[in-house]
Amino acid sequence: MMFWNQEIETLERGKLEQLQLQRLNKTLLQAANAPFYKDKLTDSAGRPVQLKSLEELAGLPFTEKKDLRAGFPYGHLATPRRDVVRVHVSSGTTGVPTAVYHTQSDLDNWTDLVARCLYMAGMRADDIFQNMIGYGLFTGGLGLHYGAERLGAMVIPSGVGNTSRQLSLIRQFAVSAVHVIPSYALKLLDSLREMKLDPRDLGLRLLIVGAEPYTEEARQRIEHSYGAFACNSYGLSEVNGPGVAFECPHKNGMHLWEDNYILEVINPETLEPVADGQQGELVLTTLCRQAMPLIRYRTRDLCTVLPGPCACGRTHRRISRIAGRTDDMFIIKGVNVYPMQVEATLMGFKEVGNDYVIVLTNDGPVDYMTVRVEIAERYRTMDSETMAKLSQRLGRALRDELLVSTRVELLPPESIPAVVGKAVRVDDRRKH
Amino acid sequence: MMFWNQEIETLERGKLEQLQLQRLNKTLLQAANAPFYKDKLTDSAGRPVQLKSLEELAGLPFTEKKDLRAGFPYGHLATPRRDVVRVHVSSGTTGVPTAVYHTQSDLDNWTDLVARCLYMAGMRADDIFQNMIGYGLFTGGLGLHYGAERLGAMVIPSGVGNTSRQLSLIRQFAVSAVHVIPSYALKLLDSLREMKLDPRDLGLRLLIVGAEPYTEEARQRIEHSYGAFACNSYGLSEVNGPGVAFECPHKNGMHLWEDNYILEVINPETLEPVADGQQGELVLTTLCRQAMPLIRYRTRDLCTVLPGPCACGRTHRRISRIAGRTDDMFIIKGVNVYPMQVEATLMGFKEVGNDYVIVLTNDGPVDYMTVRVEIAERYRTMDSETMAKLSQRLGRALRDELLVSTRVELLPPESIPAVVGKAVRVDDRRKH
Known part of the structure; x- marks a missing residue:
């Protein structure tokens, strides 16, 4: 049946x-x-x-x-x-x-x-x-x-x-x-x-x-x-x-x-x-x-x-x-961004681990977006040169997808603390 | 109906x-x-x-x-x-x-x-x-x-x-x-x-x-x-x-x-x-x-x-x-005590607040029982002499009920932290 x-x-x-x-x-x-x-x-x-x-x-x-x-x-x-x-x-x-x-x-x-x-x-x-x-x-x-x-x-x-x-x-x-x-x-x-x-x-x-x-x-x-x-x-x-x-x-x-x-x-x-x-x-x-x-x-x-x-x-x-x-959308440098666009880009890289957070900050009128993302466990021992290149590749991929420039910060595996309940994907620290 | x-x-x-x-x-x-x-x-x-x-x-x-x-x-x-x-x-x-x-x-x-x-x-x-x-x-x-x-x-x-x-x-x-x-x-x-x-x-x-x-x-x-x-x-x-x-x-x-x-x-x-x-x-x-x-x-x-x-x-x-x-019963100085006996005695005093904990300790072979109990909000400003007398009265009442001597420690209202779920009434710190 x-x-x-x-x-x-x-x-x-x-x-x-x-x-x-x-x-x-x-x-x-x-x-x-x-x-x-x-x-x-x-x-x-x-x-x-x-x-x-x-x-x-x-x-x-x-x-x-x-x-x-x-x-x-x-x-x-x-x-x-x-x-x-x-x-x-x-x-x-x-x-x-x-x-x-x-x-x-x-x-x-x-x-x-x-x-x-x-x-x-x-x-x-x-x-x-x-x-x-x-x-x-x-x-x-x-x-x-x-x-x-x-x-x-x-x-x-x-x-x-x-x-x-x-x-x-x-x-x-x-x-x-x-x-x-x-x-x-x-x-x-x-x-x-x-x-x-x-x-x-x-x-x-x-x-x-x-x-x-x-x-x-x-x-x-x-x-x-x-x-x-x-x-x-x-x-x-x-x-x-x-x-x-x-x-x-x-x-x-x-x-x-x-x-x-x-x-x-x-x-x-x-x-x-x-x-x-x-x-x-x-x-x-x-x-x-x-x-x-x-x-x-x-x-x-x-x-x-x-x-x-x-x-x-x-x-x-x-x-x-x-x-x-529509609630999750945020605007940065005049561009509408959905967290899922960021996730789709990140998860396409095998070097990327299982958690990430998008941090929004500003300095006066200028907004900045930083994607903090864990690297995968099997790349834990990646050397600094490879890491720098990976950051660049991720940054380019995100810019191509979002049409906004993004800083990428690579973190060791499991460094983002687990939360009980739904994940918090955006940390908007901008002062308006 | x-x-x-x-x-x-x-x-x-x-x-x-x-x-x-x-x-x-x-x-x-x-x-x-x-x-x-x-x-x-x-x-x-x-x-x-x-x-x-x-x-x-x-x-x-x-x-x-x-x-x-x-x-x-x-x-x-x-x-x-x-x-x-x-x-x-x-x-x-x-x-x-x-x-x-x-x-x-x-x-x-x-x-x-x-x-x-x-x-x-x-x-x-x-x-x-x-x-x-x-x-x-x-x-x-x-x-x-x-x-x-x-x-x-x-x-x-x-x-x-x-x-x-x-x-x-x-x-x-x-x-x-x-x-x-x-x-x-x-x-x-x-x-x-x-x-x-x-x-x-x-x-x-x-x-x-x-x-x-x-x-x-x-x-x-x-x-x-x-x-x-x-x-x-x-x-x-x-x-x-x-x-x-x-x-x-x-x-x-x-x-x-x-x-x-x-x-x-x-x-x-x-x-x-x-x-x-x-x-x-x-x-x-x-x-x-x-x-x-x-x-x-x-x-x-x-x-x-x-x-x-x-x-x-x-x-x-x-x-x-x-x-x-039967699980909650503890033995002190050879006497069987149930936490509910302690609670019944404490709650009979209007000066006693809404929370308490029974602490068991030992010094070599000698066991001690201390009842730490909050005083009621409306007695918060009780003077030290009255407090000493209240401790004594509580200690006597507990001894009469339990047939074991007990130290009583009075605490300010709400000083015992709230727990999520069932209250922990006995804190047995005895080393055997």
Whole structure:
């Protein structure tokens, strides 16, 4: 059996769009219960907005992160409070927090979507799955946990941190699949080397990799080192968390579940749609959520809709890996730079190790970008002349990619300290 | 409606015991699938052991923590591995880890038991519940989380740590119920005082307090400070985790769910049963577990079966709060001491603050016990003469309780650093 839900996953395009329209109109009615949408989804005569075609969706306003903040805590809640059984709250480090609500039916649906993703990636009931990611308010932990349990895998809820314990558990239970953020998957390689363990001897066959953007070059490193499929996972807490889009073993983009979401890709400046194959900001409309439907939510994640069908037989369209977040972009010397462009360039060099950080400084009006990057363990004893040449080669490659001159500082292996949770890729020390 | 499951909770004693015997025999058959129990639960003719009465259970051998360690990882697993959907692993800080397995049916049953407990404590679907306890491998977080979701409360999975964030969430969402370990409930009082907040203004009406032993004196402090019901919760990871026994609002002991567990209380030295009302070690036999049935499991927790019926109408017997763990007991000058005896004495003094630690040292063959204890905030400015007298009074009270002389060292409020997770009550620095 190849599918978790064959009928839905291979639904003929016309029927899929028919289902979308039907669910969209139901969602518009439901959303109108939320204070934020009440006026937006009611026409001048007080009648609820209902659409005749999916194209008409483009006439409705966007929803943005700042709307969620402004509506905190209950502005987007579309059900009575007593029907809510879970709330995930963002940390609000950048300001006011945001809250995302779920009814029992929402959780069931989310869980089923994650199980569908994991099944597509190749996980089965006889897999032993270690969930090496944060539990609690962060949606990655509980989201994958529920989905893997539903699928019937044996779940080890190991959470974050304590590398030596994580590795012990993998070996003691002969773990076959893990969920991990990409920067930690790379950091673990250093710990394994110190313990004189070959990552391939762990016997992992599947790494679910998500929760932060990373590059194809980093994925190839992970796959080569562990000898396993590193499967890309995409989601965002405002739209449940993991389970929005996932790779199938063909590894040509992530299937986005169009029975649950309507996807649009827009130019983040003009807000106009971009053509398939062109990069833009992903915009999602939920189709099955009760507690907190979102209409045309601007994810701030940059991706491309990939053209053509997938050999796996699923009819749901694929998006490219996330090229970056509009939030992560920084401007240096008037040029827009995404950390993922830097990573893609660095990871193409075999001499480059598993961690890096981009440091931004200024001296009066002049900005400087320095990329501090670890060299790979097997080049630890590189002589100073070779190092100087490597710095130059990296600097040139970065300038060619970014169109900005960059200083490169080579560091010994493992000199950048590990962090618990998502990696911090940009250290902006500029005084403005 | 007073009950989560009226029929089971108020089942007439004779019928309850009939149900126990029937489930026990089913459990014995199931347990015999595990390597550890195979020989123990098969007679010399190779027939499975089946009992004619509950009294015959006393003829079966005990199961101990060390058996779980020796059988790690799969010695106690009684189902095929592919039927397992969750494993909780103990940290193994004291040696080899232990693993506890659950099928989907086990998780459903555990979740229902926790919902039953929370409903008994007064939680309802319109409660807003903050689960301020560790998620992941620790059973307290996921156990209460699943149960509260099943009950239909709005669950905020805040996890441990980050006190200011915990307090923000309580206030932003008007949280009505929390799950907290007792030492953290006391520590929070200090943070609230610093923020010049009255704990009663938080508006909590229910604190579920568990995961570490604490005294009635500490409970009264918590209830008085927050103006809320502090409900005692009992469980242990080997037997799921939370959900084994819980208080009803009559607060006269914790109802232990006898449809799921057979309880015995034994003298930990002679291993003979003690009479109701006498303190001993709690021994539990599971009646509904598939993946990992336990027969006569020695919990190492000390308690008393409380005689007489409860006014709430539930027929399941009550155990006293846990007086200590046989593991926590230490011997000083030949006398057995439990940390809870020290806490009960200290918390009886209004001048005593919210944290303490017992330090054991020696000088050659002579042992010394020093109790380092914070004074309460409102006595911060106490003069040295009064302090000396207070030390003496505490020292006398401790000696009367413990029958061992004790040094008392008074500390300023909040001078003992907060720990993440369970409080460390004994610091044994003796060199042997």
